Amino acid sequence: MTNDKQAEQIAFRTAEEAMAWITGLTAFGIRPGLDRIQALMERFNHPERRLKFIHVAGTNGKGSVCAYLTSVLLKSGYDVGTFTSPYLTSYSNRLQYNAEDIADEHLVMLANRLKPAAEELAGGELGAPTMFEVTTALALLYYGTVSFPDYVVWETGLGGRLDVTNVVTPVVSIITNVGHDHMDVLGPTLTDIAREKAGIIKSGVPVVTSVTQPEVVQVVEETARARKATVYRAGEQFVSETLTVAEDEQSFSFRSPFRAIPALTITLSGEHQIANAAAAVMALEVLRQYCALIVDDEHLEAGLKETKWPGRLEMVSRQPRILIDGAHNPEGMEALSRALKNVYTFDRLNVMMAMMPNKNHEHSLRHILPLVDTLVITEPDFHKKMNADELAAVAARVAAELDLSPTVIVEPDWRRALELLLGASSSAGDANVLNAVTGTLYLIADVRSWLLQGTKSEKGW
Numbered sequence: 001m002t003n004d005k006q007a008e009q010i011a012f013r014t015a016e017e018a019m020a021w022i023t024g025l026t027a028f029g030i031r032p033g034l035d036r037i038q039a040l041m042e043r044f045n046h047p048e049r050r051l052k053f054i055h056v057a058g059t060n061g062k063g064s065v066c067a068y069l070t071s072v073l074l075k076s077g078y079d080v081g082t083f084t085s086p087y088l089t090s091y092s093n094r095l096q097y098n099a100e101d102i103a104d105e106h107l108v109m110l111a112n113r114l115k116p117a118a119e120e121l122a123g124g125e126l127g128a129p130t131m132f133e134v135t136t137a138l139a140l141l142y143y144g145t146v147s148f149p150d151y152v153v154w155e156t157g158l159g160g161r162l163d164v165t166n167v168v169t170p171v172v173s174i175i176t177n178v179g180h181d182h183m184d185v186l187g188p189t190l191t192d193i194a195r196e197k198a199g200i201i202k203s204g205v206p207v208v209t210s211v212t213q214p215e216v217v218q219v220v221e222e223t224a225r226a227r228k229a230t231v232y233r234a235g236e237q238f239v240s241e242t243l244t245v246a247e248d249e250q251s252f253s254f255r256s257p258f259r260a261i262p263a264l265t266i267t268l269s270g271e272h273q274i275a276n277a278a279a280a281v282m283a284l285e286v287l288r289q290y291c292a293l294i295v296d297d298e299h300l301e302a303g304l305k306e307t308k309w310p311g312r313l314e315m316v317s318r319q320p321r322i323l324i325d326g327a328h329n330p331e332g333m334e335a336l337s338r339a340l341k342n343v344y345t346f347d348r349l350n351v352m353m354a355m356m357p358n359k360n361h362e363h364s365l366r367h368i369l370p371l372v373d374t375l376v377i378t379e380p381d382f383h384k385k386m387n388a389d390e391l392a393a394v395a396a397r398v399a400a401e402l403d404l405s406p407t408v409i410v411e412p413d414w415r416r417a418l419e420l421l422l423g424a425s426s427s428a429g430d431a432n433v434l435n436a437v438t439g440t441l442y443l444i445a446d447v448r449s450w451l452l453q454g455t456k457s458e459k460g461w
Contacts, residue, residue, distance in 0.1 A: 011112045015104035018111035019091045025131035032162035036129045040137045043117045047144025053152045053168045057160040057197045058176025060332050061276045064309045066153045068280035072303030076295045081149035083139045085157050088311050088445045095139050097147040110141050132157050136164045161199020172283050173200050175209040178216045179331035194219035203227045208282045210234040210275050232282050240278035258285050265305045269313040270339035311444045316451050320425045321434050326441040330363035337367040346434035352376040352421045354443040357386040365398040374407040374424045378417035380442035388412045
């Protein structure tokens with residue numbers, strides 16, 4: 001029996017053991033670069049080369065675009081792998097095949113295959129692989145050696161150029177937008193961040209993008225030109241126009257160089273979701289034209305309309321009304337505030353919020369505070385988090401600058417904070433109250449699981 005076979009038999013026997021090993025690798029942090037993932041893929045004879053990827057990068061909207069693509073492709077009869085991050089309920093959420101989480105038996109088997117390779121890597125000059133590198137390698141092994149989907153919808157983790165997911169060559173690339181996020185890693189300006197996102201553009205591979213800022217557009221178009229990749233940009237090569245807006249449904253028209261579609265309907269809320277859906281439609285149109293993708297209009301319409309994406313403007317309770325949205329950066333908070341103004345009706349808005357320490361909190365708060373009556377500030381149940389008192393101090397400073405005086409409650413325990421949020425709602429009498437929980441997805445994951453299943457989510461991004 002070979003050493004690999006022996007290790008495969010004895011390393012992990014349950015999914016819990018395998019996940020504990022993988023999530024335990026968070027100790028190695030974030031280390032941008034492709035050397036370790038390329039070494040792992042070489043060890044396993046490059047399973048990524050057998051697959052067709054749709055690579056999705058951007059500051060916000062990546063997950064929604066992935067959800068639209070997955071839904072339409074499934075409706076059209078294709079087998080689809082979907083790799084996204086972070087997850088909201090369980091580690092296995094991020095590795096899906098035909099909208100089903102990876103089976104425990106496959107997770108265990110693949111973790112047992114990976115562990116000896118990871119340990120061998122750790123003993124060499126490249127060092128130990130990170131949690132995200134092992135997760136990405138596991139996904140590539142799952143799709144390339146076990147499930148064999150027709151397409152893999154492939155979301156970047158952080159940035160693009162040096163992100164581990166950039167080990168693949170896709171059939172189309174998508175850059176949703178560029179905003180102020182992960183500036184400690186990607187750089188201090190939008191131009192710096194744009195260069196990292198545009199790093200997913202490959203030679204000759206068409207790119208669809210929703211970017212709007214002139215300096216960002218310039219970076220994307222210059223990168224594409226250098227790599228002889230055709231660009232399809234929102235507002236230029238393709239155009240979407242809002243037709244109707246309601247709390248649970250909105251419609252838009254779509255026009256591209258290939259054709260016009262009079263009306264498409266989505267059930268995800270917020271005008272940004274129309275932009276996300278349009279980007280997905282453009283990518284599908286590109287694949288129809290150049291890769292013989294078959295998507296009938298009825299499947300396109302049904303796939304878009306039936307798309308769900310948890311934790312993004314999701315109404316998880318009607319009585320009382322509780323809206324959850326992972327608006328964890330200024331651009332996300334701006335989109336949330338626009339949706340609150342244009343889509344939802346309320347007399348009072350109560351907001352519960354927690355943040356991570358590496359975000360642009362002042363700009364985020366400037367978008368939401370003018371709408372808020374009661375602000376409950378808490379902390380996510382995660383080892384890296386922003387202290388509630390520190391966030392409250394930022395909120396007080398922004399409120400003073402804007403001449404606002406919302407009621408502010410500081411409660412570090414998120415479950416107690418949720419009780420206080422709902423207490424503020426019930427004390428409002430007959431007023432039409434909307435409760436919103438927002439900020440870091442680490443908070444959104446726990447609150448969503450708690451409200452819908454009565455349990456906390458698993459951790460280990």
